[in-house]
Amino acid sequence: MNVHNSGLWILRLLLLICSNLPSQLGAIELRLADQTTLQQSLALTPYFEVFEDASATLNLEQVLSPAIASRFISSSSSAEALSFGYTRSAFWLRLQLRNDSAHTIQRILELSEPGLTKVEFHQIATDTDSATPTQNYSIRTGRETDFSARPYPNRFFVFPLSLAPNSVQSFYLRVQSLGPVSIPVKLWQPAAFHAHERSDYANQAWYFGGATAMALFNLLLFLALRDVMYLLYVNFVSCMALTMAIQNGLDKEYFWQAAPLWSNIATNVGYSLTLACLLIFMRRMLSTAAIVPGLDRLLQALLVIFFLTPIAFVISLQSVIKPAALLYGFTAVLILVTSLVCALKRQRSAYFFLSAFSVLCFAAITTVLRALGLVSTNQLTTNILQLGSIFEMLVLAFALADRFNAIRRAHELAQNLALDAQRQLVETLTSSERILEERVIQRTLELDKKNEKLARAMRSLEDVERIARHDLKTPLASIIAAPKVLRAGRILEDQEEKVLNMIEHAARRALSMVNLSLDLFQMESGTYVLRPVSVNLSALVADVAQDLSAHAQSKSVNILISEPASPTLVEAEDALCYSVIANLLKNAVEAAPPDSDVQVLLQRGEKVRLSIQNQGAIPEALRENFFAKYATSGKSGGIGLGTYSAHLLAKIQGGNLSMSSSIQDGTTLLLELKPAHSAPIIALEERPAKPIISLTKSTDRQRRILLVDDDEFNLMIMSELIPHSRFVLDTALNGRLALEAIKQQRPDIIIMDLDMPVMDGIEALAGIRAWQAQAGHSASLIAAYSGNDDAQSHADYLALGFDHCLSKPCSEQELLTLLSAEIATPVTLNSAFSGEPQNHSGCATLASSC
Template sequence: MYVKKLLSLFLIFGVGTSIFPETPTVNLSNLGETPIFLAKSMLVFEDQTLNLDWDKIQSETYKNKFQTFPSSEEAFNFSYSKSTFWLKVHISNPTEEEIHSNLVIAYPRIKTLDLYVKEKLGIKRIPSGYSVPVEKRPYQSRFFVFPLRFAKHSETELFLKVNSPNAINLPIQIWRQKFYDRHEIDDHVMQALYFGITIAMIIFNLFLFFILRDESYLLYVLVVFSIAITIAAYNGIASEYIWKNSPWLDQYAINLFISLVLILFLLFMRNLLQTKKILPKLDPINLVLIALQIILSIAYILSFDTFIRWLVISHSITSLWILIIGVMCSLKKQRIAYFFLLAFAFLFLALIVSTLRALGYIPTNVFTIEGPQYGSAAEMMLLAFALADRYNTIIREKEIAESKVKHNLERSNLDLEEKVKERTFKLNQTLSAMRRDLFVAKNIQENSIQVDPKLLKELKLVYRYLPVSEVGGDFFDIIRLQNANYRILIADATGHGVHAAMITMAIKGLYDPIKEFELKPNQILEIFNDEFMDNFVSLNSLLTAMILDINFNEKTIQFASAGHPAAVLLHDGQKELLTKTGRMIGLKKQTHYDLSFAKFHEGDRLFVFTDGVYEAFNSKNEEFGEENLHKFLMATKDLPLGQVEENLLQTLEHFQNGPDRQDDLTILGFDL
């Protein structure tokens, strides 16, 4: 806290501001479909005495003690503090309309969070925080939401009183009410998808446990269930739906559940990796860490303030130990350890990010808040693959043993065949379930790239998306920006199949939060590349991507390309290639991408595609090639778009003349 005070003083005097800065003003005329983040526009006063009320804060003694406070763009992070923090901001509505808005604090573990609205008509206090039952809050949500109305040509001061025994993180946003309602619906859909997949994984592996009687599946079910409960407590879903009136659980639950996750993970690791046999000298440390988590959890309940930091630090130490065991088992060439290590790496990264954010060492933003949920989802999927691989290994070993028994015991041939049939039947059941899961994954991926029918009509768009297998590594996204502006993203992850499909989900997860930013395509690509390097560099995957902004009023195309195949613009009987402006995504952080421009006229045609369109090989290993593709597009420029793309697919099929397609194929055609 002393460091934060010194930093605050440095910012006050170092940049030449006054000792008593005026309250910054937030202009609501700038409030559109996306929220305004208020952290940079708020002044802060820290009350270490805990005995100041509203009247004292408004007195001349304290009125000018509010100061600027270091924060990220999105949030304040006061870490663990016993102080009460007062924040204030000035809101101006210079417009001719009454603005209905929601003030949102997107972090569920704040005990006291009172809002004071100071207007000409008087003062209004709105209490909230997890100490207030959900039914009595101004807005029932997993976050803390205050519906506010700002009259036209009005000036309003907002004050927040904040106090909590948990880490105090304050992502403060103001939304237009109708856009927040839409955002909340999308958020609930994503949460339902996450917990729906989790429940499916639990039921599926519980089913395998009852069939195979392998306790690894039961431990996996317990790990997944505990992670789901932890995520529900972490992101406020549990407070909204499970324990609505339990401040004690809101205060204590998350760290207790993290301890439970780590205990179950240690037990699961000992069973799956057979550490007692593979690492006999190190295995006792696993038991010591299990005991440590139990002891610290009990001490944490008895004395929250004394042991909270120790418990949080023990989580990081235990996680690091699990990661070390995974590395050591991998070095011993234990096949299943590769899956385990990759799976836990996601969870470890998410836990470290969460811990560092709680301790105040890294800023609070969308990534550091939602990271644990994304990490847990990846971890659950990869552990499921590990168990599937273990199952296949067991089956292979048993089949070899059965073959030897069959060779040595000819007289038991009939009995052995019955056993093989029984095992084969069970295997087919399991494989059918896995195929259903893959079918679900295919539907999820197809739904993630579906285009709004209105956009199809407005853009005169015809597209084809053909993965090599059920799921693929191509991805595209189309949105409408303001006025007549449209933004198109197309990306292609290296490889194809399940691995590449998981990368496309990562692409969507990173791109969705930034795609509506009012930035140029090259700036969006630079942010995306840095986020990809921060989150997924360990996957050793690369991808090409291209973002195009089409303005139909000005008839211009702004674009930036990260090593992606050149798009083709046909106009006046000529072709223009929209070529790459920078290197592939995932090679290096802080990569610069140039911004390029192109003009078009009514009646022109634009094609954007992945390299699977022209990297088609025939039986002689000859490639179809970009040049042939460009000639084909020029030759068919007078045909309808749908006919062009259908003829192209037929041409490629005829060219290959037998061999299957080697890569995913995506092509988008626009009549401009």
């Protein structure tokens, strides 16, 4: 169609409109022709008659009454929309369309303001031969109504119209909004509307696609550069895009179709969050805290207000929506002022920020003025905020690129500085190489001295540890021997015998733990020698359960043991197994909740499996390193060595210790050991008494024994074990007194403690050997009596000149074995002092048994 023909059609339409006559209700009629090419769309604002319902309570029937119908007035507006600003009134719009043709005409009425809270559409058909209106149908929709209730799925409110031949149709629109009331209405030919709709959605897709691309691009920059500025910009762009989607009605179509409260407040919440994100981004980009501290405090106050406004919107949107709009406009002006001041102070980013956001802020101010009814509603003012945000994204892209270039230049500068520093360093190193070599030599000498001191310290530490073990074992030996003394010559009551057994049992276990401390060190260093025997694991489990029964009862925890009827044997060491089981069962009792059970299950198979299960769960942070050294959780006194040592002891015995834990199933510890196929070796204290070794010899002379020990209790215990009918016993409290005693009377046997005050056992040994050799006396049999009972210590004592080694505490059987060996084999001077060879086979056998 050329320009001339278009003008003719427009003129013809104007003449047709001007020829309309008022109807019986005084309304302006719009006559429609059937020609589809007449005009594709028509703004209906000039054809509306408007009635303001201040009470917002009138319904259609009341509006159709003569009293109200006569109060409609012509809009008298040529704008694209009727704007009423912020008001609580409801507005009724009346439109009359006449179809004089002999064909049905299809049209589409578009109300292109998606933010209206309530919209009612009523179609009234009036016969040309009758003045009585009849209601055809009514549709109620709006922002707070479910999207599915709309007669046509579109982001705007779209109503398809069908005008019968030779008929007059009256249409009533009732509009009410919590926000500003703006009513842009157009009448479209269907084909034209569908083309317009496709174009509209394509434009929206371009906008939101660009916003998404910008957000993703800056998110990638944030991940690459780790600069939080890009992440703040992503937050702003995301909030801005979401707010635009809400303002344009896309949220109701795609996000939340049925959410009345949120649908009403979503636009204002979006504005508040968008401005909050913008202020956060601006404060960091422009460094307002340092450049404009006064304005920065005002910006911080606005931030707090914007984060609180959503609560106010929920409470009463109608009361705060107008002040909020004013606040939005004030914030836009403040943003411009702040960026302008920063630009005047030569803040580089402010130039880009001012350029990028000046248009956006102008668009925001225009939007606020349109909402207040101070600026007319048209295509430009309706979409100006969206256009401003597009411009902002394009301009700010250059700002972010400049920031990236600035970071790159700073990085290059830093690299150059680093290279210069490296060159200077090389020069410095070259010039000072000789001095460094001298210092290295000096430091090496100092380090050698320190290493020597450290070696001496380590040796001292080992000596201290050995002394500590000795000092612990000495009183434990006394405690072990005490029950035997108390039983001698007495008939004890059952309770007394029970208490003595408990004392003896506890002391032996404590002695085993002391010995185990050295064993753990040897296991870690790889020097431990395993001596496996057949161990009754069933008996050990029962012993440990008995030992822990008081602890379990204090927490109302039951220890339930399930095991085969016959004893379960494993190939291991008794003390090591006891330590592992005691550690695991004690931890299970401590971790079990009150009034719960600890399940102990013993099973035989290719491996002997001992599982201990409780209802407590190990914290997730500890599960991965449960068996690590010093790993602990939840125990104020725990040092994290219990499970570590248990795992180490299981591994050194050829077994395995594992754990599984969860909140539902609790914690299960599983110990696996090799099964044994022979009867267990009975512990020394549990073995049946052997026949007393005969000490009878052809001669009736009583042998003399000198017992040397600084512990009077040990002297008493040992004297109880020696048969006085065959031996005369003398005692001495230290090595010096022992040396004086042998000068008065030669003893046949000397049992010598090693750690004594005044003169220790090793010094006394040398003095005794030297004096007896000088005096021409035959050498006495001298046995080392020490708590250091490991194989290496015994070998050292024999190398020093001792004839035998006795463990402390010493059993009666061991002592009698030593006395019988002395009677059977005459003793000569030890080769360590006489230079003559001497047979130590009996001593070596005895040492190994000790």
